[in-house]
Amino acid sequence: MSINDISMQQLINSNRTMDRQELFTNLYKRAFPTVAGYISRRGGKLDEAKDVFQDALIAYYEQVILTDSPLNNDIGYLVGTAKNLWLKRYGQSNQHLSLDNVDIALPTQESPSSSRLFRFLEIAGHKCLEMLKSFYYDQMSLQEIADEYGYSGPRSATVQKFKCLEKIRASVKQKSLVYDDFME
């Protein structure tokens, strides 16, 4: 078991921000130099490397956390994803567009409507949104949610979670009445 596997396990067990930072720092230091070298040799810029590596980390996080399946080769995944992203975004003159078979579940560009919706949601219920994010995005357990947000236990956290979801759902409904007219 490598250092990385251990911190990955910690992350899966606890999902705490600190562990995540530790893991990401570790991954950054191990994978970024390869990505940066690749991009600089092709005449790219440091900012471009940083940009694609950020998204590669997000894709990695979603791949591992959402599917709950540690990868065989974390560094290979990150490097491959970042290279592909860079080729797509910045390397238009490149002939060998051999996009590897990397499954990129990628941060798509947000549409104007969704970013507007988003601002609205944040105002409507930031605390709810935080809690729902912890559950649905970071995949924290109900017990962890209860501890983190001060509910008496998993049962109470479940009720709160659904109440918050209903609030967000109502915001979505209300908002869609307003902007759907001119979006399509």
Place this chain on the structure above:
Amino acid sequence: MTTSWNETQQIEAYIFGTAQPDEILLFEAKLLLDEELTNKVITQKKAYDAIRQFGRKQLKLEIEALQQTLFTHPKHRSFSQKIIRLFRKS
């Protein structure tokens, strides 16, 4: 009123595909008859979408902060210099 979040839970199970086959049948029958329920399913899907976008945005902020630290903090000096050298025009 006590059943409100039960329904939301049922919608969730339906959307995530975790409902039992007989529950799915029953739920789909309800959907045919209840337009409001259908709308709830649609908006609940959008809500999950918004939550995911929010999650990504927060994660991106975390990564940006980390990147900032890696390239400015003295503790990571040898790392940042190594990277910056790669982009120096000779």
